[in-house]
Amino acid sequence: MSGQLVTLVDRRRCRDLAARLLEISPRTEHFAPAPRNPESAVRVPDFHLAWIAICQQTRTLAGVVDGVSYRGSDYLVHRLRARLDEDPERFTAGRLQSVTGDELRAWLSDDGDPASSTVDRVEERVALLRDAAARLLDGYSGATAHLLAASKGRLEGKTGLLERLSRFHAYRDPVRKKSFLLIQYLRVAGVFEPVDPKALGLPVDYHLLRVLLRTGAIQLKGARARDLLGGGEMSEAEDARIRLAGVEAGRLMAEVVDVATLDRLLWMIGRNCCFYGHAPVCTTGPCTLEASCSFLQASDLDCGLRCPFDGTCSGSRNPAAAAFREPTFDTDLY
Ligand code: SF4
Structure with a gap:
């Protein structure tokens, strides 16, 4: 010590x-808004992996989604949920591998105009999204659902989800902030249930x-x-x-x-x-x-x-x- x-x-x-x-x-709907477009449902794992990958230092974010004002990461998840419903393929690895700063700005603005976005650290966020896409394409046929399946429901161990996520640059945190948050959201969405839930931390x-x-x-x-x-x-x-x-x-x-x-x-x-x-x-x-x-x-x-x-x-x-x-x-x- x-x-x-x-x-x-x-x-x-x-x-x-x-x-x-x-x-x-x-209120679950505040923290984890469910997609409204039925075609988005199959993309929920990709959506959560993507928005949580860039859920850092969100102080500058603010706007209105469906008539409700949000700030910080509340805005991030609600605005991107709306973008998912517009285009259910938007957060697939195939699309995110070439995402640009202007696309990210457009997604994170109320009117879709990159110039009106309040998002900062854009290059950093784009790099995290591209890296996540590359790792999904390399190891999991481009689908977060395959990453979840490969872990066989385990969080811990060499083949568990925490270890697999730690190879993504966005999820490399030794204290696992984004990984723990992602698993929370996947559980709420009903797409992943760990067999060793005690390994899930704050x-x-x-x-x-x-x-x-x-x-x-x-x-x-x-x-x-x-x-x-x-x-x-x-x-x-x-x-x-x-x-x-x-x-x-x-x-x-x-x-x-x-x-x-x-x-x-x-x-x-x-x-x-x-x-x-x-x-x-x-x-x-x-x-x-x-x-x-x-x-x-x-x-x-x-x-x-x-x-x-x-x-x-x-x-x-x-x-x-x-x-x-x-x-x-x-x-x-x-
Ligand atoms: S009671 Fe504690 S946590 Fe609450 S506002 Fe005061 S210092 Fe902060």
């Missing part, structure tokens, strides 16, 4: 926090990291802790280490709330109650952000204008913990 950075997971805090989530149900991104640090579910100690908790830059090794602690915290919390529900609710707290762009709502009195709250849009939450973790979370009792920032790391992994 390096004295520079020590990560701790607070078992009791994890269980107490998870218990606060038991009464909240996320997809830890920057929103979850912020919440887990402020709540005290994971704690950083050692000489590097102060800088990292102030939002300082972390190394690749530090990122992996801290997010692995987040996965461990998720395993403890998933003993109380199933891992997909846990992910959705933690993520909603991180992008609303405990968002990086404003003070945590527990520190400012009753929440005033109801009109723009995607947590209310995405669940049956009856919050009373308070964060669900208020009173249990370290940040709600200690201003220093409420001020923690997630460490900075420029990455395409999450």
Whole structure:
């Protein structure tokens, strides 16, 4: 163990926090919109593999789909679901192997005009999509369904889905954020059911990291802790280490709330109650952000204008913990 950075997971805090989530149900249609064109149904595995491959650093995305405003990765999945229904072949490997930046911009704009898209990191996303397409064409006859079949329902092991996915550049994360998220979506869609579901972990991104640090579910100690908790830059090794602690915290919390529900609710707290762009709502009195709250849009939450973790979370009792920032790391992994 390096004295520079020590990560701790607070078992009791994890269980107490998870218990606060038991009464909240996320709306499946918000997180995992089903295709509406019957011809799209067979392409659902390809669709999820593609949109999750580029589900990183989605802060700039925003728009309206079917009259509803979305931002971030909510916009990514809803807008691309609509693009799938327009053209069910759009996310097949055969098409994605030559996808261009302007095509991606057009897909991620409300009016189909690349010039009006808010998507950024376009070259990076195009490279991830092309790489995924090439690997599907090389190893799986160009179909995500064949990749799933090859794993024989297993997540773990040399021939399991996690190992197979790790050979895709988009899914190479040692902490498996995108892989865990993809498997969650494939399960919801009814196209993949793991025989070893305990191997499915929490997809830890920057929103979850912020919440887990402020709540005290994971704690950083050692000489590097102060800088990292102030939002300082972390190394690749530090990122992996801290997010692995987040996965461990998720395993403890998933003993109380199933891992997909846990992910959705933690993520909603991180992008609303405990968002990086404003003070945590527990520190400012009753929440005033109801009109723009995607947590209310995405669940049956009856919050009373308070964060669900208020009173249990370290940040709600200690201003220093409420001020923690997630460490900075420029990455395409999450
Ligand atoms: S109680 Fe406060 S610090 Fe804790 S997760 Fe909620 S908003 Fe963030």
